[in-house]
Amino acid sequence: MLNPNLDEIQLTKDDYERYSRHLILPEVGLEGQKRLKAASVLCIGTGGLGSPLLLYLAAAGIGRIGIVDFDVVDTSNLQRQVIHGTSWVGKPKIESAKNRIHEINPHCQVDLYETRISSENALDIIRPYDIVVDGTDNFPTRYLVNDACVLLDKPNVYGSIFRFEGQATVFNYEGGPNYRDLYPEPPPPGMVPSCAEGGVLGILPGIIGVIQATETVKIIIGQGNTLSGRLMLYNALDMKFRELKLRPNPIRPVIEKLIDYEEFCGIPQAKAEEAKQQMEVQEMTVKELKALLDSDAKDFVLLDVRNPHEYEIAKIPGSVLVPLPDIENGDGVAQVKELLNGHRLIAHCKMGGRSAKALAILKEAGIVGTNVKGGINAWSQEVDPSVPQY
Numbered sequence: 598m599l600n601p602n603l604d605e606i607q608l609t610k611d612d613y614e615r616y617s618r619h620l621i622l623p624e625v626g627l628e629g630q631k632r633l634k635a636a637s638v639l640c641i642g643t644g645g646l647g648s649p650l651l652l653y654l655a656a657a658g659i660g661r662i663g664i665v666d667f668d669v670v671d672t673s674n675l676q677r678q679v680i681h682g683t684s685w686v687g688k689p690k691i692e693s694a695k696n697r698i699h700e701i702n703p704h705c706q707v708d709l710y711e712t713r714i715s716s717e718n719a720l721d722i723i724r725p726y727d728i729v730v731d732g733t734d735n736f737p738t739r740y741l742v743n744d745a746c747v748l749l750d751k752p753n754v755y756g757s758i759f760r761f762e763g764q765a766t767v768f769n770y771e772g773g774p775n776y777r778d779l780y781p782e783p784p785p786p787g788m789v790p791s792c793a794e795g796g797v798l799g800i801l802p803g804i805i806g807v808i809q810a811t812e813t814v815k816i817i818i819g820q821g822n823t824l825s826g827r828l829m830l831y832n833a834l835d836m837k838f839r840e841l842k843l844r845p846n847p848i849r850p851v852i853e854k855l856i857d858y859e860e861f862c863g864i865p866q867a868k869a870e871e872a873k874q875q876m877e878v879q880e881m882t883v884k885e886l887k888a889l890l891d892s893d894a895k896d897f898v899l900l901d902v903r904n905p906h907e908y909e910i911a912k913i914p915g916s917v918l919v920p921l922p923d924i925e926n927g928d929g930v931a932q933v934k935e936l937l938n939g940h941r942l943i944a945h946c947k948m949g950g951r952s953a954k955a956l957a958i959l960k961e962a963g964i965v966g967t968n969v970k971g972g973i974n975a976w977s978q979e980v981d982p983s984v985p986q987y
């Protein structure tokens with residue numbers, strides 16, 4: 598239970614009406630509603646998870662909400678980031694969120710931090726708030742938010758989503774476990790694909806984000822059993838919830854200060870590897886590819902290494918599909934050899950990364966090819982706007 602000193606907190610006439618369905622719940626009542634009004638919550642990330650949880654925290658009557666994000670609203674966000682509307686595309690997410698929050702509840706104080714939370718600013722940003730809700734989508738930020746919450750002794754309400762599955766829990770609450778008890782080590786860089794690569798059902802963050810909002814409200818009003826010590830797992834396809842027990846690791850290293858989390862998660866090393874891989878393959882622009890396709894040249898094969906369902910969405914005329922996973926497991930290498938039959942190889946994917954990887958594998962099998970810079974997205978932007986970007 599937070600904010601036990603409620604002497605200074607009064608509800609207005611509008612508050613009584615607005616929160617009447619809370620006030621008649623004995624578990625919330627006047628005292629609980631005052632606690633919500635006195636509370637301050639920092640939401641990091643205003644994307645898939647941040648959107649629904651901010652809507653409900655604002656509607657519930659949280660007195661002060663801080664929002665951290667550096668990004669602008671993109672059209673591809675609108676399928677799940679329901680706090681943002683079409684007219685906000687291209688504008689800062691935090692401004693869009695504040696606008697919508699004040700539409701729902703003008704009494705909520707909203708503090709904006711248009712920045713990437715980092716080891717340099719995290720403690721100053723988090724310190725003034727009672728609870729932190731993590732709505733971000735990457736490992737360095739999750740370890741950073743965890744460690745900052747441990748150092749400042751703040752509860753950290755966690756959620757994450759991918760494709761059709763999500764998880765949620767409460768870290769660092771009343772002596773309970775934290776993120777490092779669940780994941781002592783980050784996964785090897787590149788092993789866990791992002792939602793931008795793997796996709797996500799738009800409704801999924803709504804479910805997980807609303808669970809995060811529920812846990813936040815329960816901590817504030819001191820009711821029910823929180824998810825502290827329990828990791829809730831949700832599968833939307835099976836429509837099943839499961840639970841894992843989490844315990845503080847007795848030999849977990851003590852967190853004494855914030856570190857370089859990009860380095861901890863091996864990201865500079867992964868980027869250097871990727872850059873090296875890309876430098877080692879020959880490249881061509883989409884305009885050069887267009888000129889080649891329009892010419893009489895017939896001495897090449899244009900290989901598309903995306904997945905079959907991406908090929909369904911958009912394709913470059915004349916391209917042949919051999920997905921990267923097939924090349925990785927070896928079957929695709931034989932297929933490419935057969936396709937080439939003495940012709941030269943040009944490869945592309947969505948943005949150029951997967952085709953560079955495919956070409957690096959093929960090179961080891963003695964097949965040298967050229968990568969199309971920027972992939973089909975660049976083709977759509979620079980050559981043929983009728984090809985959809987996704």
Ligand SMILES: Nc1ncnc2c1ncn2[C@@H]1O[C@H](COP(=O)(O)OP(=O)(O)OP(=O)(O)O)[C@@H](O)[C@H]1O
Nearest residue numbers: 642643644645665666667668713714733734738793
């Ligand atoms: N270190 C950070 N500081 C502040 N905001 C962050 C940080 N890391 C991630 N975020 C924000 O967290 C949100 C994560 O949400 P989500 O993954 O749904 O959105 P997205 O990045 O717009 O999605 P996509 O990658 O599919 O385009 C994003 O708005 C992102 O800008």
